[in-house]
Amino acid sequence: xxxxxxxxxxxxxxxxxxxxxxxxxxxxxxxxxxxxxxxxxxxxxxxxxxxxxxxxxxxxxxxxxxxxxxxxxxxxxxxxxxxxxxxxxxxxxxxxxxxxxxxxxxxxxxxxxxxxxxxxxx
Numbered sequence: 690x691x692x693x694x695x696x697x698x699x700x701x702x703x704x705x706x707x708x709x710x711x712x713x714x715x716x717x718x719x720x721x722x723x724x725x726x727x728x729x730x731x732x733x734x735x736x737x738x739x740x741x742x743x744x745x746x747x748x749x750x751x752x753x754x755x756x757x758x759x760x761x762x763x764x765x766x767x768x769x770x771x772x773x774x775x776x777x778x779x780x781x782x783x784x785x786x787x788x789x790x791x792x793x794x795x796x797x798x799x800x801x802x803x804x805x806x807x808x809x810x811x
Contacts, residue, residue, distance in 0.1 A: 698805030711785030722793035741793035
């Protein structure tokens with residue numbers, strides 16, 4: 690079964706940066722809407738950032754807009770999430786997922802990874 694694989698999580702202090710990577714494949718980057726989502730303890734899963742096939746459209750949640758950037762790296766078949774100015778409330782499990790039926794905006798998880806933990810401390 691095809692899965693996505695996240696990497697790049699870790700522990701940083703407030704104001705720091707992390708870059709998350711979601712390893713997909715060339716088919717997904719060309720045909721699927723892909724998003725980053727986070728699960729914070731005690732809260733519902735939140736859509737953090739989404740990107741369209743060919744990376745011409747993107748959208749961010751209000752809580753991260755201006756601080757996070759989602760992009761494609763076609764050379765590595767990955768979807769990146771650059772996270773700057775991290776806050777303690779950004780702590781959570783970050784997961785990437787692809788919707789290859791509806792495309793963009795993604796509304797379902799056709800493929801997903803297990804997630805990578807991000808911890809931001811003050």
